[in-house]
Amino acid sequence: MLFVGLIALALLALILFQSLRPRPESIILSTSTPPPTPEATPTPHPLRVYVSGAVHQPDVYPLLPDSIVKDAIMAAGGATDDADLDRINLALPVADGQHVYVPRLGEEDPPVQPPSDQRAGEGKININTADVAALDSLPGIGPALAQRIIDYRQEHGPFARLEDIMEVSGIGPGTFEKLRDLITTD
Secondary structure: OHHHHHHHHHHHHHHHHHHHOOOOOOOOOOOOOOOOOOOOOOOOOOEEEEEEEOEOOOEEEEEOOOOEHHHHHHHOOOEOOOEOHHHOOOOOEOOOOOEEEEOEOOOOOOOOOOOOOOEOHHHOEEOOOOOHHHHHOOOOOOHHHHHHHHHHHHHHOOOOOHHHHHHOOOOOHHHHHHHOOOEEOO
C-alpha cells in the first residue's frame, strides 16, 4: 500500500509540475516572400576570364566582379615553377571575357593578343568595348584610369565621339592628343 501511495504522489507531483510550467509562445511560420526593397541590388554576374600560359590548369574561370589578375591565376591552380610573374601586374582588375596570359621565364613575346572586339581596324582600341588590360596599354592610361573609363561608360553609356573620353576624370587635352590616333568608338 505504501508503494501505491508513493506512485500516486509521484504522478500527482508530475501533473502539478507540468501544469505550472510556463508555456512557450507559438511561432507562426509564413511561406510568403516579402516584397523587394528599393535598396536591394541584383546579384552581379560572375566574370568569365580565360587563364593560360604558365598556370597549372588553363581554362575559362568564373570570377567575382572585383577580381584581380592574381585571383584569376589562383583559380587556374596557381602559377607553375617556370612562371615569370614579374612581367605581369597581379593587382590589375580583370574584366569579363579577358584573357590572362602568364608568361614563362625567358619567353620573349607572349603569344596573346587582346580579344578581337577590343581592337578595331588599323589596330585601334575601341574605347566602348575594351577591357582594363587593353585600355592600360594606351599611353598615359594606367590601371586606375582604365577602370574609370569603364566605369564612366557603364554609367553614361558608350562614347559617341572620341572627344567624349575627356569627360572621364583624369583625361585632359594633353592625354587625349596622345590617344586620338590610337582609339576608336566604332
